[in-house]
Amino acid sequence: MQRAAGPSSTQGRPFWRSLSARLFFIALVWVALLLIGASIIFSQLFSDYLTGALDDRLEQYGQALIGAAQIDDAGQISFDRPLGQQRFVVPYSGFYWQVGSAEQAPLRSRSLWDQVLEVNYTGAQPDVSLSVRPGPDGQILRVLERDVFLPGAKMPYRFVVTGNLDEVREELANFNSTLFWAMGLLGLGVIAVVALQITYGLRPLGRLRRAVMDIRSSKAERIPDDLPPEVMPLVGEMNALLDQNEKTVDRAKTQAGNLAHALKTPLSILTNEAQAGQASLAATVEKQVALMRRHIDYNLARARAATHYGRAHMTADVGNAAQAIVRVISKLHRGCTVHLQIDIAEGTRVHAGQQDLEEILGNLIENAAKFGAGEVLVVLKAHTDGAGRHVDCLVEDNGPGIEAHEREEIFARGKRLDETIPGTGLGLSIVTDLLDVHGASIAMGTSPALGGLQVRVRFKQA
Amino acid sequence: MRLLLVEDEPQLAEQLATGLKDGGYAVDVANNGEDALHMGSVESYDAVVLDLGLPVIDGVSVLEKWRDEGRKFPVLILTARDGWSEKVAGLDAGADDYVTKPFKLEEVLARLRALIRRSKGHSQSELNCGPVMLDTKTSRVFVDGAAVRLTAQEFKLLSYLMHHAEEVVSRTELTEHIYDQDFDRDSNTIEVFVNRIRKKLNVPIIQTVRGLGYRLEEPVESAE
Numbered sequence: 052m053q054r055a056a057g058p059s060s061t062q063g064r065p066f067w068r069s070l071s072a073r074l075f076f077i078a079l080v081w082v083a084l085l086l087i088g089a090s091i092i093f094s095q096l097f098s099d100y101l102t103g104a105l106d107d108r109l110e111q112y113g114q115a116l117i118g119a120a121q122i123d124d125a126g127q128i129s130f131d132r133p134l135g136q137q138r139f140v141v142p143y144s145g146f147y148w149q150v151g152s153a154e155q156a157p158l159r160s161r162s163l164w165d166q167v168l169e170v171n172y173t174g175a176q177p178d179v180s181l182s183v184r185p186g187p188d189g190q191i192l193r194v195l196e197r198d199v200f201l202p203g204a205k206m207p208y209r210f211v212v213t214g215n216l217d218e219v220r221e222e223l224a225n226f227n228s229t230l231f232w233a234m235g236l237l238g239l240g241v242i243a244v245v246a247l248q249i250t251y252g253l254r255p256l257g258r259l260r261r262a263v264m265d266i267r268s269s270k271a272e273r274i275p276d277d278l279p280p281e282v283m284p285l286v287g288e289m290n291a292l293l294d295q296n297e298k299t300v301d302r303a304k305t306q307a308g309n310l311a312h313a314l315k316t317p318l319s320i321l322t323n324e325a326q327a328g329q330a331s332l333a334a335t336v337e338k339q340v341a342l343m344r345r346h347i348d349y350n351l352a353r354a355r356a357a358t359h360y361g362r363a364h365m366t367a368d369v370g371n372a373a374q375a376i377v378r379v380i381s382k383l384h385r386g387c388t389v390h391l392q393i394d395i396a397e398g399t400r401v402h403a404g405q406q407d408l409e410e411i412l413g414n415l416i417e418n419a420a421k422f423g424a425g426e427v428l429v430v431l432k433a434h435t436d437g438a439g440r441h442v443d444c445l446v447e448d449n450g451p452g453i454e455a456h457e458r459e460e461i462f463a464r465g466k467r468l469d470e471t472i473p474g475t476g477l478g479l480s481i482v483t484d485l486l487d488v489h490g491a492s493i494a495m496g497t498s499p500a501l502g503g504l505q506v507r508v509r510f511k512q513a
Numbered sequence: 514m515r516l517l518l519v520e521d522e523p524q525l526a527e528q529l530a531t532g533l534k535d536g537g538y539a540v541d542v543a544n545n546g547e548d549a550l551h552m553g554s555v556e557s558y559d560a561v562v563l564d565l566g567l568p569v570i571d572g573v574s575v576l577e578k579w580r581d582e583g584r585k586f587p588v589l590i591l592t593a594r595d596g597w598s599e600k601v602a603g604l605d606a607g608a609d610d611y612v613t614k615p616f617k618l619e620e621v622l623a624r625l626r627a628l629i630r631r632s633k634g635h636s637q638s639e640l641n642c643g644p645v646m647l648d649t650k651t652s653r654v655f656v657d658g659a660a661v662r663l664t665a666q667e668f669k670l671l672s673y674l675m676h677h678a679e680e681v682v683s684r685t686e687l688t689e690h691i692y693d694q695d696f697d698r699d700s701n702t703i704e705v706f707v708n709r710i711r712k713k714l715n716v717p718i719i720q721t722v723r724g725l726g727y728r729l730e731e732p733v734e735s736a737e
Contacts, residue, residue: 308594312566315593316522318615323528326618340615348595375601382604383611385631406598413597 070256071249078245086234090227097226101219102193106181109195112136113212116148120210122203127155138162143188145215152208163187170196172209183216191216255279259286266293311351318343349480365404366513369442370397372408373431376416380427384420387427394432401442401510403489408510411491414482415446415506423448423503433512440512447498447505458495482508514559514629514673515539515690519549519575520591521567529562532618537652537669538625539692546570553579557689558586559676560629562621565592565603573606580607587628589621626650633676640675642718643731647675654714661713666691670706674719674729683726 066072112134119130128150138146139160151157153172166187179197186192192213200207255278265271273293274286318340325336370393377391401408412429419427430445486493491510498505516538520526526542533540541556543549546567553561553575565572576588587609592599595613603611609632610624626638626649640647644657652668654661663671669691674682684703691703707727711719720728 312593315614316525320522320525320528322615323525323532323618344615375605376597379597379600379604379611382609383600385627406596409597409601413600 070253074249074253075242075246078249079242082238082241082245086238090230090234093230094223094227098219098223101222102216105193105214105216105219106195109181109193109212109214110179112139112146112148113195113197113210116150116210116212117197117199120150120199120201120208122201126203126205128152128158128201128204128208130158134160143190145186145190145192145213145217147186147192147211147213149211150208152204152206154206155208168194168211168213170209170211184213186213191220193219255282263289308351311347314343314347365402365407366400367403367405367408369399369401369403369408369431369444369510370395372405373412373429373444376409376412377429379413380416380420384417387420387423387425389416389420389427389429392428392430394430395442399431399433399442400513401489401491402513403485403491403510407485407489411482411485411508412444412446414479415444415508418479419446419448419450419504419506423450423501425449426501428498428500434509442510442512444508444510445505446508447501448503449498449501450503452497452502452504453495514669514676515541515557516625517541517543517549517552517556517558517561519543519546519561519567519572520564521545522564529618529621532622533562533625536622536625537665537672539669539690544568546572546575550575550578553584553586554582557686559690560625560632561586561588562625563588563590563608565590565594565599573602576603576606576608585632587632589624589628591616591621623650629676635676640672640678642675642678642729643716645675645714645716645718647672656714656716663710663713667706667710667713670703671710674727678729681722681725681728686726 067076115134116130119132119134120128121131123129134148136146138144139148139162141162142164143166144162146160147163147168148160149157149163149168149170151170151172157167157170159167164187168186179195182194182196184192184194193216195212195214197210198207199210258278259274259282262271262274266274273290276283276286278286321336322340325333325340327333373391373393377389380387381389403411416427416429426449428445428447430443430447432443432445434441434443483493486508489510491508494507494509496505496507497503514537516533518526518530518533518540520529520542521544523544526544530540530542541552541558543552547569549563549567549572550570563572563576567575572590572592576590579586579588588607589610589612590603590608591612591614592603593614600611609628612621612624630636630638630640630649638648638650640649646655647653648655649672654663654668654671670687673687673690687703707719707721711717717732718729720730722728
């Protein structure tokens with residue numbers, strides 16, 4: 052007779068409120084911010100690198116152009132050698148040069164073809180200026196300008212060299228695309244590792260939960276102390292709480308017991324006084340006292356059984372308990388012969404506390420002595436099945452037995468099939484409560500040896 | 514028969530003592546474990562009614578000490594604690610029977626009668642000696658089936674002798690087991706009661722053993 056497991060801790064709670072979700076979300080946001088920031092920085096750095104490289108090349112081309120320029124006898128600028136760069140020959144390559152002055156029409160690279168760069172030759176010009184301008188055919192050009200006084204010239208000539216910024220931008224776009232995929236994959240990898248880390252890191256909480264479940268299902272008494280140091284303070288507090296609960300329950304049980312026992316003496320006095328008094332008053336008092344006693348006995352037994360929930364890890368020597376009860380029954384019921392047959396190893400223990408075991412066996416064997424015809428047989432034997440190892444305790448008598456349809460009724464509180472024999476009718480009700488605590492079972496049948504009732508209680512072997 | 518009643522609750526002790534005296538017993542009362550231990554150790558009782566929840570020394574400890582000292586009188590435990598563990602502890606400590614509170618006085622008297630009978634070797638409630646039959650349940654005496662009226666003291670004396678049939682019982686022993694502690698005892702009273710019993714029974718079952726006391730035995734004609 053097992054108690055049902057408690058409700059799942061995740062029922063009714065959104066996932067996003069879980070520790071895993073919080074840790075995962077924080078990691079996700081942080082990783083995303085880092086990767087995006089890194090991507091922006093890397094992209095900008097690469098862009099600056101590409102632009103800087105283009106500027107350096109333009110500077111070199113400019114210097115080469117200036118080095119090749121000369122003023123001829125007519126006072127006109129000319130070049131004594133070509134620039135040597137193929138890109139300045141290919142029409143509309145984006146790489147152009149143009150040299151001119153306020154008084155002379157500009158000389159142009161072949162790549163400009165039929166286009167002329169718009170240049171203000173009369174405006175003031177810093178030593179070197181770099182700018183971005185639209186060029187022919189919708190191009191975006193990187194423009195380097197420099198004014199140079201050539202030997203023999205009467206005025207400065209403006210040297211303009213351009214590079215194709217579209218190529219730089221295309222190269223940057225390719226880089227960014229690659230960067231995006233690389234960072235994306237990196238991000239996925241990091242998130243996956245973070246998820247694994249969270250799962251592994253929170254695993255002790257799962258162990259803690261299982262430990263608490265073991266306590267609730269009476270498989271353990273305390274939470275084990277082999278959990279990580281970060282969780283141990285919580286474990287310590289929980290074990291302290293369990294200790295406190297146990298003491299509280301013990302105190303309550305003791306107080307209930309003391310109250311009940313304290314009531315019994317006054318009840319005895321009332322009973323005896325009533326017997327000496329008027330007949331009608333005596334009958335009333337006796338009846339009410341009997342009722343009070345049944346309430347006391349029942350609630351006392353319930354309180355005792357209730358304290359054992361959660362302590363069903365207790366075990367007891369079933370052979371010793373049976374021998375003790377048989378000794379007592381033999382003394383209290385001298386007209387009855389009780390045989391005890393032990394077919395289990397000495398020292399065999401079952402899952403039941405000593406007191407509970409004696410209570411169970413005491414009630415069953417006494418019932419057999421009361422309702423039998425003078426002979427009781429108690430047998431202890433081992434039983435193994437798919438559910439594990441058990442000890443069967445068979446209590447048999449040579450009485451009239453119990454009809455099959457009455458066997459369920461007798462477990463009801465206070466139900467007595469034979470009112471002529473003294474008793475409160477609470478014994479079997481208490482027995483079933485205690486069996487429930489310890490996961491034991493009970494079954495009734497006919498005794499093959501004595502012909503009367505056979506009651507079989509099956510305990511889990513410890 | 515002389516009983517020791519050990520009960521610390523005064524009203525219950527008084528009720529029980531009265532009931533036991535009405536049942537034909539001489540009753541001594543102790544209201545704590547220490548006094549009970551002393552009285553049980555030095556006095557001769559036919560039975561003891563012992564409450565377990567006692568001040569000073571608890572009932573189980575008192576019982577264990579009596580048994581250790583070799584005191585063999587039957588003990589009936591009275592207690593509010595009716596768990597089987599408590600019954601095992603009490604009976605293993607040396608008790609012979611167990612009554613839980615609240616109880617009926619009749620139950621206590623019936624169990625005491627049975628205990629005393631068994632302790633003297635009698636298994637039935639009716640004690641027989643020749644034509645004389647003493648019914649411990651109804652406290653009546655019959656001779657050849659005819660009822661004989663005895664006073665309470667006469668009945669106590671005859672009952673004690675029949676429980677100790679074939680044994681020599683001294684006047685002192687009779688005095689101790691029939692009268693309460695505070696009763697004004699006179700050994701001549703025993704002789705008077707014995708003579709009156711002999712006359713009423715008109716059967717020679719009570720023999721005088723000179724210098725020793727009395728012995729109850731079957732009449733020679735019946736034995737033959």
